[in-house]
Amino acid sequence: MDDREKLRLRLTRDVMGLLRHRDFREKMPALSPDGEVAVMVAFRDDTMEFVMGQVARLGDASHVVVPPSDLSEWPARMTLLRVHVGAPV
Numbered sequence: 001m002d003d004r005e006k007l008r009l010r011l012t013r014d015v016m017g018l019l020r021h022r023d024f025r026e027k028m029p030a031l032s033p034d035g036e037v038a039v040m041v042a043f044r045d046d047t048m049e050f051v052m053g054q055v056a057r058l059g060d061a062s063h064v065v066v067p068p069s070d071l072s073e074w075p076a077r078m079t080l081l082r083v084h085v086g087a088p089v
Contacts, residue, residue: 004043011041014075015065027080031061038062044069052085060085 001009018024019039030037038058042051044066055062066079 008041008043011065011067011074012039015039015041018075028063031063031082031084032059039065041065041067043067051083055083056085 016039019028019037028037028039032038036059038055038061040051040054040058040062042054042064051064055064061082061084064081064083066081067074068077068079
């Protein structure tokens, strides 16, 4: 695992910890009929092919969390996207 993937894993753990807080969790409603909430961290320089491939692996719908370029602003600042592969659910 390279440094980039270690950072992605650390940020993903941070997001999972934030999901314990109701106000953060309310920003991430379930996107699938079974009520599951899929979340992934994507960096600003990740390719669309990579992001869409990851979303497809997560069940064709996911919340994508993009950290700020300056990680000293994490987690106070982040971009949150809802991504669907194909037609939205």
